[in-house]
Amino acid sequence: xxxxxxxxxxxxxxxxxxxxxxxxxxxxxxxxxxxxxxxxxxxxxxxxxxxxxxxxxxxxxxxxxxxxxxxxxxxxxxxxxxxxxxxxxxxxxxxxxxxxxxxxxxxxxxxxxxxxxxxxxxxxxxxxxxxxxxxxxxxxxxxxxxxxxxxxxxxxxxxxxxxxxxxxxxxxxxxxxxxxxxxxxxxxxxxxxxxxxxxxxxxxxxxxxxxxxxxxxxxxxxxxxxxxxxxxxxxxxxxxxxxxxxxxxxxxxxxxxxxxxxxxxxxxxxxxxxxxxxxxxxxxxxxxxxxxxxxxxxxxxxxxxxxxxxxxxxxxxxxxxxxxxxxxxxxxxxxxxxxxxxxxxxxxxxxxxxxxxxxxxxxxxxxxxxxxxxxxxxxxxxxxxxxxxxxxxxxxxxxxxxxxxxxxxxxxxxxxxxxxxxxxxxxxxxxxxxxxxxxxxxxxxxxxxxxxxxxxxxxxxxxxxxxxxxxxxxxxxxxxxxxxx
Amino acid sequence: xxxxxxxxxxxxxxxxxxxxxxxxxxxxxxxxxxxxxxxxxxxxxxxxxxxxxxxxxxxxxxxxxxxxxxxxxxxxxxxxxxxxxxxxxxxxxxxxxxxxxxxxxxxxxxxxxxxxxxxxxxxxxxxxxxxxxxxxxxxxxxxxxxxxxxxxxxxxxxxxxxxxxxxxxxxxxxxxxxxxxxxxxxxxxxxxxxxxxxxxxxxxxxxxxxxxxxxxxxxxxxxxxxxxxxxxxxxxxxxxxxxxxxxxxxxxxxxxxxxxxxxxxxxxxxxxxxxxxxxxxxxxxxxxxxxxxxxxxxxx
Numbered sequence: 001x002x003x004x005x006x007x008x009x010x011x012x013x014x015x016x017x018x019x020x021x022x023x024x025x026x027x028x029x030x031x032x033x034x035x036x037x038x039x040x041x042x043x044x045x046x047x048x049x050x051x052x053x054x055x056x057x058x059x060x061x062x063x064x065x066x067x068x069x070x071x072x073x074x075x076x077x078x079x080x081x082x083x084x085x086x087x088x089x090x091x092x093x094x095x096x097x098x099x100x101x102x103x104x105x106x107x108x109x110x111x112x113x114x115x116x117x118x119x120x121x122x123x124x125x126x127x128x129x130x131x132x133x134x135x136x137x138x139x140x141x142x143x144x145x146x147x148x149x150x151x152x153x154x155x156x157x158x159x160x161x162x163x164x165x166x167x168x169x170x171x172x173x174x175x176x177x178x179x180x181x182x183x184x185x186x187x188x189x190x191x192x193x194x195x196x197x198x199x200x201x202x203x204x205x206x207x208x209x210x211x212x213x214x215x216x217x218x219x220x221x222x223x224x225x226x227x228x229x230x231x232x233x234x235x236x237x238x239x240x241x242x243x244x245x246x247x248x249x250x251x252x253x254x255x256x257x258x259x260x261x262x263x264x265x266x267x268x269x270x271x272x273x274x275x276x277x278x279x280x281x282x283x284x285x286x287x288x289x290x291x292x293x294x295x296x297x298x299x300x301x302x303x304x305x306x307x308x309x310x311x312x313x314x315x316x317x318x319x320x321x322x323x324x325x326x327x328x329x330x331x332x333x334x335x336x337x338x339x340x341x342x343x344x345x346x347x348x349x350x351x352x353x354x355x356x357x358x359x360x361x362x363x364x365x366x367x368x369x370x371x372x373x374x375x376x377x378x379x380x381x382x383x384x385x386x387x388x389x390x391x392x393x394x395x396x397x398x399x400x401x402x403x404x405x406x407x408x409x410x411x412x413x414x415x416x417x418x419x420x421x422x423x424x425x426x427x428x429x430x431x432x433x434x435x436x437x438x439x440x441x442x443x444x445x446x447x448x449x450x451x452x453x454x455x456x457x458x459x460x461x462x463x464x465x466x467x468x469x470x471x472x473x474x475x476x477x478x479x480x481x482x483x484x485x
Numbered sequence: 486x487x488x489x490x491x492x493x494x495x496x497x498x499x500x501x502x503x504x505x506x507x508x509x510x511x512x513x514x515x516x517x518x519x520x521x522x523x524x525x526x527x528x529x530x531x532x533x534x535x536x537x538x539x540x541x542x543x544x545x546x547x548x549x550x551x552x553x554x555x556x557x558x559x560x561x562x563x564x565x566x567x568x569x570x571x572x573x574x575x576x577x578x579x580x581x582x583x584x585x586x587x588x589x590x591x592x593x594x595x596x597x598x599x600x601x602x603x604x605x606x607x608x609x610x611x612x613x614x615x616x617x618x619x620x621x622x623x624x625x626x627x628x629x630x631x632x633x634x635x636x637x638x639x640x641x642x643x644x645x646x647x648x649x650x651x652x653x654x655x656x657x658x659x660x661x662x663x664x665x666x667x668x669x670x671x672x673x674x675x676x677x678x679x680x681x682x683x684x685x686x687x688x689x690x691x692x693x694x695x696x697x698x699x700x701x702x703x704x705x706x707x708x709x710x711x712x713x714x715x716x717x718x719x720x721x722x723x724x725x726x727x728x729x730x731x732x733x734x735x736x737x738x739x740x741x742x743x744x745x746x747x748x749x750x751x752x753x754x755x756x757x758x759x760x761x762x763x764x765x766x767x768x769x770x771x772x773x774x775x776x777x778x779x780x781x782x783x784x785x
Contacts, residue, residue, distance in 0.1 A: 051529060055530070070749055074529070231621065234640060
């Protein structure tokens with residue numbers, strides 16, 4: 001079993017020998033006569049090290065990577081064990097735990113070449129708006145695109161953040177522009193649209209071929225030219241400028257990873273905003289509606305890391321058995337919450353509350369619990385409600401209600417990624433190049449003068465399609481036909 | 486003396502050579518074997534040897550890619566402009582420093598101008614964003630207050646070229662003077678004294694003594710710089726570039742990063758690297774031949 005070494009082991013403990021590894025040996029290894037061995041891989045050189053292990057045939061029986069491109073390469077080049085029948089035989093718990101949606105991500109030509117980890121909460125982004133600004137304008141929290149537009153215009157006209165008010169904060173980051181474009185597309189997409197008109201570039205899908213895509217960008221172009229959008233958003237690749245704008249009270253509305261504003265303790269965005277601007281409050285909002293009145297948005301894929309069993313492994317069946325043991329709820333709970341109840345966590349209102357690391361005795365410390373349960377990304381309490389409830393407890397109590405609303409908005413009317421039984425080759429190949437092209441299209445079209453918009457958009461759209469976009473389109477259409485004859 | 490007896494006589498010296506030679510063989514020539522994957526359909530599980538040959542298929546593929554062609558053109562464009570602007574800059578600066586009489590002042594200037602060389606491009610990128618951003622940058626805010634229009638230093642592709650070049654000069658000019666200053670110390674002082682006696686002014690002395698004195702150094706660095714034309718550093722275009730100027734900022738190094746590292750197309754990345762090396766060699770030899778012909782000086 002591969003395990004990440006993040007160099008964060010407390011003194012006297014290692015990632016290959018600690019309470020967690022001993023627990024696994026005692027409860028899984030010993031009864032089955034298996035000697036478990038954990039192979040450390042430095043987190044920062046994950047892919048390099050894995051490539052070397054795989055190429056030399058010395059890889060552990062279970063390896064994993066967060067890098068989808070790498071996983072697809074391994075699948076395509078035939079270095080992995082097909083675990084389909086092994087899961088049927090040895091992994092009943094594993095199969096029911098992951099579910100078909102997640103397992104689909106490990107398919108290649110209908111062969112189960114990888115066991116994708118499960119991401120339990122898939123909410124991606126939510127919008128925040130300045131509640132105090134709305135109050136000043138006498139407006140309710142906007143519920144449609146038109147109301148949102150009026151609110152943004154109000155922020156601008158009254159210069160509520162002083163000179164240089166930015167009604168709609170934006171950075172050139174997929175967490176910010178994808179929700180914006182998706183939200184402004186007017187048509188209601190059909191299932192076929194999702195399969196054939198989306199293009200998956202990296203983790204997220206881009207709605208470039210949707211009929212309403214151009215008009216969505218046109219709306220943004222109009223807003224930009226009315227001064228409603230961050231003027232230099234094209235230069236803000238790491239969201240730094242946008243976040244600074246929120247903290248200093250210049251930004252009226254923005255999107256972010258669900259409820260991120262409430263994280264970060266005293267240096268979080270909401271916390272700094274309240275310090276800088278008396279009464280400065282952000283509240284979750286679902287600002288954009290399509291023709292059917294839906295707030296369409298994307299979800300994160302229901303998966304995270306890709307677990308794989310190399311072809312060179314002689315213990316594939318035992319490897320599946322181990323994962324099957326790992327996902328049984330008592331074992332998963334043991335790892336997620338750092339040991340048995342009492343030493344790792346306390347139950348409160350049906351929610352486990354973790355005990356501080358520093359209060360745990362070394363012999364009980366499962367400090368790398370999330371790496372031990374790489375098969376399950378993030379938390380997992382069995383239901384969305386419990387998960388959200390658990391997430392909230394880490395926030396300042398005054399934020400809880402709003403964090404809760406943000407999490408719920410992030411899954412309202414949200415669409416999961418529509419995944420083919422086999423990854424689209426052209427996407428693996430062109431994703432990075434096309435993502436650059438898409439961002440170019442986005443920035444240049446939005447910043448163009450309204451009179452030049454059509455020409456700018458059409459030119460860049462052509463370039464996008466010529467750089468691999470049309471290949472993806474063809475492959476997706478063919479794959480869709482093959483899937484739904 | 487025959488070669489054999491020569492080696493026998495000085496065998497200790499030759500033995501000392503063994504270590505560096507084996508270093509080069511092991512770490513410089515050995516890995517070149519990996520270049521073969523540019524001509525193969527590389528499969529990590531089959532290894533370099535077992536992967537099937539595919540001839541020049543990989544090269545045909547990259548030459549069909551529009552993004553590759555743009556990246557290639559931009560690499561030459563940026564490097565050519567860099568050569569035109571950043572190459573003379575340290576020479577001029579070195580000449581100016583050379584005329585400073587006060588040793589202490591000269592030292593201080595030199596040290597201050599070295600500093601940018603030690604700053605990482607990532608940090609320079611951050612600084613430039615703060616200073617030159619179209620609407621929120623310091624310079625444009627000052628311009629706006631003074632009643633002028635903003636200048637799109639980072640978002641218009643032609644202005645961006647200027648910004649890119651300025652950043653390069655600012656970062657490297659001080660460091661670049663070191664070699665010239667070293668060469669300047671080698672010029673015979675008597676020449677200056679003789680010229681002064683003959684009534685040559687400061688400019689005349691610079692033109693007729695200083696410049697010819699460092700000419701060999703200039704030519705050598707020029708040949709090396711031309712040889713580097715097809716290559717380009719990764720950090721500067723990657724950090725300073727953005728999607729508004731990608732017409733110019735996409736270069737071969739960022740292309741290889743996207744294709745090779747982020748997408749895992751090892752064969753393509755290797756092929757691009759090999760292509761760059763071959764062109765670089767041609768440039769280097771070309772520049773070398775030309776300078777040998779016209780200036781009777783060469784490095785190879």
